[in-house]
Structures are given as C-alpha cells and as structure tokens.
Amino acid sequence: MRKVYTHAKLVTMATDVYASDGYSCQDNQSIAVEDGKIVALGHDAEVLDWPSQSLNGKLVTPGFIDSHTHLVFAGNRAGEFEQRLNGVPYQTIAAQGGGILSTVKATRAASEATLLELAVPRANALIRDGVTTIEIKSGYGLTLEDELKMLRVAKSIDQHLPVNVSTTLLAAHALPPEYRNDADSYIDFVCHTMIPAAAEQQLADAVDVFCENIAFSVEQAERVFAAANAHGLKIKAHTEQLSDLGGSVAAAKAGALSVDHIEYLSEADVQVLAEYDTVATLLPGAFYFLRETQQPPIAALRESRVPMALATDFNPGTSPFASLTLMMNMASTLFGLTPKENLYGVTRHAAQALGLSHKGQIAVGFDADLAVWDCETPAELSYMVATAPLLGRIVNGDWYDEQGVRG
Numbered sequence: 001m002r003k004v005y006t007h008a009k010l011v012t013m014a015t016d017v018y019a020s021d022g023y024s025c026q027d028n029q030s031i032a033v034e035d036g037k038i039v040a041l042g043h044d045a046e047v048l049d050w051p052s053q054s055l056n057g058k059l060v061t062p063g064f065i066d067s068h069t070h071l072v073f074a075g076n077r078a079g080e081f082e083q084r085l086n087g088v089p090y091q092t093i094a095a096q097g098g099g100i101l102s103t104v105k106a107t108r109a110a111s112e113a114t115l116l117e118l119a120v121p122r123a124n125a126l127i128r129d130g131v132t133t134i135e136i137k138s139g140y141g142l143t144l145e146d147e148l149k150m151l152r153v154a155k156s157i158d159q160h161l162p163v164n165v166s167t168t169l170l171a172a173h174a175l176p177p178e179y180r181n182d183a184d185s186y187i188d189f190v191c192h193t194m195i196p197a198a199a200e201q202q203l204a205d206a207v208d209v210f211c212e213n214i215a216f217s218v219e220q221a222e223r224v225f226a227a228a229n230a231h232g233l234k235i236k237a238h239t240e241q242l243s244d245l246g247g248s249v250a251a252a253k254a255g256a257l258s259v260d261h262i263e264y265l266s267e268a269d270v271q272v273l274a275e276y277d278t279v280a281t282l283l284p285g286a287f288y289f290l291r292e293t294q295q296p297p298i299a300a301l302r303e304s305r306v307p308m309a310l311a312t313d314f315n316p317g318t319s320p321f322a323s324l325t326l327m328m329n330m331a332s333t334l335f336g337l338t339p340k341e342n343l344y345g346v347t348r349h350a351a352q353a354l355g356l357s358h359k360g361q362i363a364v365g366f367d368a369d370l371a372v373w374d375c376e377t378p379a380e381l382s383y384m385v386a387t388a389p390l391l392g393r394i395v396n397g398d399w400y401d402e403q404g405v406r407g
Helices: 078-085 091-096 100-109 110-128 144-159 181-199 218-230 247-253 265-274 284-289 300-305 326-335 339-345 348-353
Strands: 002-010 026-034 036-040 052-053 061-062 064-066 132-135 164-172 206-211 235-237 258-261 278-282 308-310 370-373 388-395 398-401
Touching: 061 064, 064 348, 078 091, 110 132, 110 144, 132 144, 132 388, 144 181, 144 348, 164 181, 164 218, 181 218, 206 218, 206 247, 218 235, 218 247, 218 278, 235 247, 247 258, 247 265, 265 278, 265 300, 278 348, 284 326, 300 388, 308 326, 308 348, 326 339, 339 348
Parallel strands: 002 052, 002 061, 064 132, 132 164, 164 206, 206 235, 235 258, 258 278, 278 308
Antiparallel strands: 002 026, 026 036, 061 370, 370 388, 388 398
8 A cells, every 4th residue: 555645744753752853744745655654754645645644734653562561351340449538448358359350250250241341431531532552451359261362352453453562471560369368379370371371372462461569579570571582572660659679670670661550760760761761651641549658759850860751540540541642641740751752752762662663753664553633733732632633543544533444
C-alpha cells in the first residue's frame, strides 16, 4: 500500500526531549507511507505520484502509546471504592474477599470470549484518545492456564480493533491463594513453568513483576528477571510505588526497559537508571486515585536525563482511567511535567519503554502510526480533557476516523 498524506502540521518527536526541533510545529508537510512505514517526508514525499489524502493543515503527532495497562480482566470493584470512601479499611475489604484477589476470582471464572468482550470497549476508549499501540499485562489469573488465557485474549485484540498490541506476562503480580505463605514456591513456578510456556507459545513480549513489601522481594524479582532473560523476553517492573525497596536498581541492572510507578525512588538510584538507559514510567492515575502524597523524583530524573514515559495503568483497583490525555493533564497538575515532557512521555519515551525502536517518532523508517488532532498547538493535548480533539489515526499506514472506522 502506497499513500501520501499532505498538508499536515507535524510534531515529529524526532529529536530528544532536550532539543526544540522535535516539539516544534512544521507546517504544510507531507508524509509518504508504504507497507505501513514512513518512507519520505516533506518535498521528497510531495514529488511521489502516489494516491494522496489532505490532512487540511491539522496537527499530526506520532500515535500515542499506552505503555502500561492491565486491560484484560473481569469483575468490578466500584463497591470497594465506595467502601473505602465510607471508612472501611482495606484489610477488612481484603478479608471479605475484596482487593486484587476478587479480580483474580472473577477473571479465572471468565471465558476467553467474555474477557475479550469486556476488553474491547476499554481498548476502544484508548483508541478514541489517539492511541495506536497498547501494552497489556496479565496478572489476574495467577495460574498457568489463566495467565496464558489472559495473554491470548490480549494478543487477539488487534484482530478486532485497529491498534497494535504488546503483551506482558505479569504472573508475579500477587501471591495466589493456593500459595499462601509460600511465595518462594510460587516464584519457582513462575520462573520454571509460566515464563517458559509464555515464551514457547509466543504469547508475551516481556515479563513484569510487582516488587514491593506487599508483593515480592528484590531477590524474588531478580529470579524472575533471570528467567525472562534466559527465555529471550524483555523485562519491565513495578517498583518503588509504596516504599524504597531497591527493585528499580535490580531491574535496571538486569536490563529492564522500564521501571514503573517509582514514587519512592531515591535520587541516588536515579543515577542507576541513567547509567543503564532505563525508562522511568510515571503513572499519575494511580497516584491520584490512591490519594498518594509521595511524588516521583522528577527534578532528579530531569537532571540525569532519564527518559520519562507516561501511561494509564488502566486497572480495576487503583487506576480505572482509559485516557492518556487525562494522564498528561494529571502529570502536569500533580507532578509538574511540561506539555512537551508529556507528549514525549506518550510517544517517543513510551516506545522506548516497550523496546519498540520503530515507533513513537515521525521519521523515515518508522512505523506509520500517527494521530491527527483538531487543535493548534501540542500543549492543548495536556491542557483540556474530554474535549475529543482527535480527528483520526493512521495505523500501519491506513486512515481511521475518530471512531476507528477505516477510510
């Protein structure tokens, strides 16, 4: 397929966040795509005698990338939300069968068809917000059968919607009831059974672990990282969300693409992320929903030039938000990120957080995944929420309107 998109106002993200060129608007530009790739820009694209479509001078950015979601699950935890607001302690809710294990119970009971039916509207909400690539984690099955079931559902979403999907095995998300008080045995099962199966069946691109006092220790996380590396899977990690445990450093040294949450990351450990070129993924939705007060070390991350990605962390318990533009606004109001940092966080840096070197920029050789917006400046994408400025997306070179209909 060959096509030239003309009369575009490009924001390319093709230089790093500390330069100005990648964030500045380039008027009246053309983009030539062939077989899903950008093959020419500007005058080089205009001289091609290919079918063309005018973008009418609208703002064009790389397609948004949501690099951290828990999109596939069953059940609903609105009741727990209400209980907490009425003063019921989390320990009481958990003792009543609530918390993450309530989602595990519902997800285990759901068929693949049911999980897909539930996941598609959630993915559609992200699509309407300019997203062209979604990372989806497992982690609500916690058995071999149910974790693989979740990954199969996640991988099938791109067969139903115009969106790219990256999958992550998060079996080390919580301790299942079958392994109560025996976390080491469960980690052995994750390392020796789940990770090999997910790799062999090509269901996961990466492996993740929740390294925290309420989940798994640094030593247990390191065993998961080693197993992932042994089976050729990328590494990501939930770290330093609730305490400074040292999981971010362990993950970075193991070759992790990103460490996510990191509210309690020390300034000294920021240097380690810089040394190992590890992305810091910020999740302001969870910070907001849990009414946290400990902010990530933004100033230290900037000073050390650690790339900062932004993601929704969409999940039923701590971040029930399917909007990256909302996360961009929250990142500014809660963490002090600039609109420029936000846009890099959902494009170029989000691609880096997933190891997708061919996405997140408008440049020759990159995937033709773009978002077209009805606004004048990229700052507006962080400024207003729920005003639906998206006019359409270009996914793998093909045009889709704001409702995801191919044109």
